Amino acid sequence: MDVDDLENIQSSHSYNLTCPGESLTSSQSFMRGHGTYVDNEEVVASVAGTIQRVNKLISVKAIRSRYSPEVGDLVVGRITEVQPRRWKVDANSRQDAVLMLSSVNLPGGVQRRKLESDELQMRGFFEEGDLLVAEVQAFFADGAMSLHTRSLRYGKLRNGQLVVVPPILVRRLKSHFISLPCNVDLILGLNGYIWVSKHVKEIDQEGEQGFDAEAVYSNINDEIDIPTRSAISRVTSIIHILRAHFIPLTDTLLLETYEWTIEHENHTTDLLQQDFGEAMVAYISSTG
Amino acid sequence: MASRIEILNEGGFRSDGRRQFELRTIEIDLAQQGQADGSAVIAHGLTHVLVSVFGPREARMRSHTMHDRANINVEISLAAFSTGDRRKRSRGDKRILEFASTIKSTFEPVIQTTLYPRSQIDIFVQVVQQDGGLLQACINGTTLALITAGIAMLDFVCAISGGVHSTSPLLDLTNLEENDVPNMTVAVMPKTQKVSLLTMDTRLHVERFEEIFRLAVEAGSTILVEMKAAVLGRSSRLIESVDSSTQPHGLGVENDNS
Secondary structure, three states: OHHHHHHHHHHHHHHOEEOOOOEEEEOOOOEEOOOEEEEOOEEEEOOOEEEEEEOOEEEEEEOOOOOOOOOOOEEEEEEEEEEOOEEEEEOOOOOOEEEEHHHOOOOOOOOOOOOHHHHHOHHHHOOOOOEEEEEEEEEOOOOOEEEEOOOOOOEEOOOEEEEEOOHHHEOOOOOOEEEEOOOEEEEEOOOOEEEEEEOOOHHHHOOOOOOOHHHHOOOOOOOOOHHHHHHHHHHHHHHHHHHHOOOOEOHHHHHHHHHHHHHHOOOHHHHHOHHHHHHHHHHHHHHO | OHHHOOOEOOOOOEOOOOOOOOOOOEEEEOOOOOOOOEEEEEEEOOEEEEEEEEEEEEOOOHHHOOOOOOEEEEEEEEOOOOOOOOOOOOOOOHHHHHHHHHHHHHHOOOEOHHHOOOEEEEEEEEEEEOOOOHHHHHHHHHHHHHHHOOOOEOOOOEEEEEEEEOOEEEEOOOHHHHHHOOEEEEEEEOOOOEEEEEEEOOOOOHHHHHHHHHHHHHHHHHHHHHHHHHHHHHHHHHHHHHHHHHHHHHHHHHHHHO
C-alpha cells in the first residue's frame, strides 16, 4: 500500500494532478478558473484532473467529463424532441442542445423566410432519433448551446454507424471530416460522437444551388456493398479498441492502424479479440 | 444466537480478528462500466457496492429541471443474493427509498449543483454483497463515481460506521456487530471536517456518542488516503496513455504537412 502511495504521488507530481478538496494556492495572488472554488482565501480544486495555469488564472481540467461546447465546434448529435420552431438535440453535453428551425437549410432555396408550413412539417426534416452533424452557433443564457446546419456539409446522417468515445479523445484537427482510402468517411464530432459511414462522392455535395432537400433529409440508406460494410465495422472496432486504451484519435493514427489490421487479421471479427487489440496498441506505441 | 458470539474478546479482538479501531480492507476499482459517465466499485471487507453516475444531463422529466441548479436522483437496488437470507426487495421498498434519500441529502451540499442548471445527475447504486456498513460503502462509492464523472464537488465525502460494545467503541462494523451493538454512520468532508451525514438506527448512550463520533471523524481521513490514492492512480494512468500516444503522432502530423 505504501509503495503504491509513493508511486502515485510521484506520478501525480509529474503530471500536475489534483483531486477535489486539495488547496492549490492562495486566492490573493491568483484568480480561480474552471474546476476550482475559493474557500478561506485559498483556491481549492473541485474536480480530479490536471492543473492548468495561464498567467494568474488557475484551473483544473477533469480527465473524463461531459463535453463543454465552444462556438464553432463541429458536433454530431441525436434528435431527442421536436418542439415549436426548434429541435432538441442530445450532444453529450450537460443539457440538450437546441437546433432552431431558422438555422437549418430548407427546401427551395437556401435563403428564404420560414413559413408556417415549414413549422407544420418539421418532422419531415428531422424526427426523434435522427442523427445529424452540426456546428455550435451560440449559447443561451443558461449555457445550453444552439446549433446550426447552414452548410451543405452539415445535416442529417445516414449510410453508417455511430461510435461514442470520451470527448477528450477527440482533439481539434484541421478538418473533422476524414476520408479513409478504404471507402469510409469519418466525422469526428468534438463532443465524442463519431460517425463512420460509406464514402460519398464530393460531387454529390458540391454546388450552392444544388441543394437537394429530398436527398439531404432522406431517411433511406444508399446501397452499401459488403466490402464497404466490413470496412465500416472494422473502423468502428478500431475506434472501440482505441477508446478502451484511452488513445486520442487522429486521422494519421486511424489510417496507420487500419493498414496494420488489414495486414494482420484473418477476419473482421479478429478485432473483437482482446489480444488482437493489445497487439494493435503495442504497434501504435512502437511506431510512435 | 448473536449473544453467544463474543463481539470483543478478552484479548481485544473482534469476531473477524480485527482490533477495536481496525478497518476492513478497502478495495477500489475505478474502471469504466458500460456507458456511465463515472463509475466505481468499492469493497469494505465483504460489503461490495457498484455505483454508476450518469450526467449532468438533460432531465428526463420536465418537472425535475430546476432553473438554477442540477437535480440529483439516487436509485438503489439490492441484489437478491446480497444477504444471507435470499430475499427480493421491490424498488418501492420504504427502507430502500429512505436509504436513497439519505445518500441524496448527503451529497446535495457537496456537489456544486449551481454549476449545472437545468440538468440532472443520476446516481445508480447496485449492492452486490452486504456485510454491514452498507451506507458507508454506498457513500464512499458515490463519492468516487462522482469524481470519475468529472462532477465538481467541494471535497471528498468519507463515511464510516461506528458502534459501542459495553464501554469500548468499535469502528467499521460487520453485519454481526451491527445487529448486536448500538451503532451510527458518520460522513465527513475531511478538508473542513464538516459532517455531511450522521445517522443512528439504534439508541446510543449520550456519553458514548462523542467518543465514537471523534473516532469516526478520524477514521474518515484514513479512508480519504485510500480514496485519493485510487483517484490519483486512475488519473495518472489515463493521462499517461493519452500523452504517450499523442506526442509522437502529433509530431508525425506536423511533419506530413511541412
